[in-house]
Amino acid sequence: MTDMKPFVWSAANETLAQHHISKYPEGRQQSAVMPLLDMAQRQNGGHLTIEIMEYIAAYLGMAPIKVQEVATFYSMYNHKPVGKHHVQVCGTTPCWLRGSDDIMAACKSKLGIGLGETTADGQFTLSEVECAGACVNAPAVAINDDYFEDLTPESMTKLLDDLASGKPVTPGPQNGRQTSAPEGGATTLKDFIGKEEGA
Ligand code: FES
Structure with missing residues (x-):
């Protein structure tokens, strides 16, 4: 027997969950399954459990297996505790x-x-x-x-x-490159870039 409390949304996440659901047409609340899984994972310290996936399934009116299909397809969802x-x-x-x-x-x-x-x-x-x-x-x-x-x-x-x-x-x-610009600096439009920088 464990004394673990059943998962329920925190007050902030309850509000956020309703916000995500409200983005979709009436009756299409299941479309919010991915952000809700992400929120639940964060609330639970970094990983999902069967109980949490069942909670989200009930919350969204989905079959639990459908929630598990999503949660096990994407590597962004963890199914066991992860480090800091x-x-x-x-x-x-x-x-x-x-x-x-x-x-x-x-x-x-x-x-x-x-x-x-x-x-x-x-x-x-x-x-x-x-x-x-x-x-x-x-x-x-x-x-x-x-x-x-x-x-x-x-x-x-x-x-x-x-x-x-x-x-x-x-x-x-990590090599000094500016965002996704070419390594070593600009290769085209050099005259233009020079004027822009006042060179
Ligand atoms: S192959 Fe590594 S980011 Fe696309």
Whole structure:
């Protein structure tokens, strides 16, 4: 027997859930299943349970299996506890061609864990995900809600070191690239850019 309380929305999430549902036409409240799963996961500290998925199914008037189908399809939903920093290494072709195997090896080496595992101190969980939609700055790694891009094994290791010691980290390209601009600066419209900058 456990004394775990059944899941119910916090007051803030109840309001937010109704807000998401209100975006869809009457009778189409099931369309809000994804944001509601995300909210529930955050409220529960980072992962979903069968009970939570059943709660959302009842809340939206859906068959529980339909909620589970969504929740198990997308890697953004976790089905077991994850660490404070959920390191999700993209291993799809563009990232792989740009060295994701080495990024993954650097993570395993630094953290001392394998795929799907969490460090003993509960700080890091390591996962591999499919395309994170940041191929232009491959290789990319998502850590919680932030993307870190243009990584090398060295910058990946430093990033993990900084997170472990609580230092501030800067999401986005880790090689100095401006957003998704060409590496090394502009390659076209140089005259125009020069005039814009007053050069
Ligand atoms: S392949 Fe890695 S972000 Fe698209």
